[in-house]
Amino acid sequence: MDNEAIEINLLLEAIYQKYGYDFKEYADASMRRKILHRLELFKLSNISEMTHRVLHEQEFFEILLQDFYTSVTEMFRDPSYYQALRKAVIPILKTYSHPRIWVAGCASGEEAYSLAILLKEEGLYDRSQIYATDLDKNAIKKARDGLYSAELLRKYTSNYQKAGGVESFSDYYVAQNQNAVMDPSLKQKILFSTHNLVSDDSFNEMHLISCRNVLIYFKKALQERVLGLFHRSLCRQGILCLGAKESLHFTSHDDAFETLMNHEKIYRKK
């Protein structure tokens, strides 16, 4: 093994032992990129120096933690996915009196709000409960605030329309300074909370779990464990939605689900 790989292992082990956050089963390549990027920004000479600072300066650790968390999403990302939800999933959810939906790894909340809008337009929102979780408490705070940069609105509006939106997207937010503040009514049925997919367990029986573009950050073994957690958390015939480039194929859970919409990676527990 080269020195760099050893140093990264030691850094992640130090973080785990000192602060309890376990990144050892995250996919190496993306972690390595984030670590080297921080190394360059802070002009540190090597990763061992970074490990030293992580151990001795909590503030430094917090910065690195934010680097690890950063992932970028948007409202109605992959509009065709939301079209598929309208067509194939909403009719199933309508058969439940109180659908429970878990957005696992919700980051700053964009997907949770998109789902809330969708449920509203389908007349299902008032009797639904959305649980939106992420391990990053700062992201959860941002999600709760529901405050997004106005620069992004054009993109979001266009996504919304392509996703089959039937209203005007501007009905769902109020422009305030440089920001869009999401309509408070959208938050009533969303419970934002921290939850760590690596270490926390199931917390309710769900009718739908959406976990999009989270598993790609995990190594195979952790992917398997998290899929097991989702399987345990879903009711019989519950629905699992993964990211466009994620799949149950070649995992041990393939047989436990049937495919509802292959192209959009929507599965149903047997």
Place this chain on the structure above:
Amino acid sequence: MKKSIEKNKWGMVVVGCSSGGLGALKEVLFPLPSSFPLPIIIVQHLHPEGESYLASYLDGHCQLSVKEAEDKEKIDPGFVYTAPPNYHVLIEKERTLSLSVDAPVVYSRPSIDVLFESVPPFMAKHTIAILLTGANNDGTKGMLYIHRHGGLTIVQNPENAESSLMPQSAINAVQVDHLLDLEEMAPLLIQLSRD
């Protein structure tokens, strides 16, 4: 210490291109025989909402099998892998591919720099990096990285590139090993694959 015996000098080819890339890729890949032993991983800048047509299009024009990269997929010889629209592709030390939705780099996702710089150091010295036509400077940092780690760098001659900015930017920053026109690339790759 484990002693690794390297049968071949080169283990992998990574390719980056942007505007004008489709035509350039066709010219580079088409002459490669189905027996070409090195896996090839490609980042071609795409519109984020574009359909994943690139792999199927190239597959129809190449003797090698071309497919879109899947998460944690094993990198196999005889295959060409393309980055899906709106995802970065990275290389894991287990010789598998990973996808990520991290922020765009040089306004690009997929980004050429992200792919090239993801090659672990011990693999980089066995990696051939190729940069083709393009209208921004994504790929320059990546070429520098491959060069510094002992890999081989090949850049399309900017004079004959559809967009010269990307190859020119790399040439300005890196002492590249080969400056070639498109039709010269496949013969060199075939020759290198025998080293």
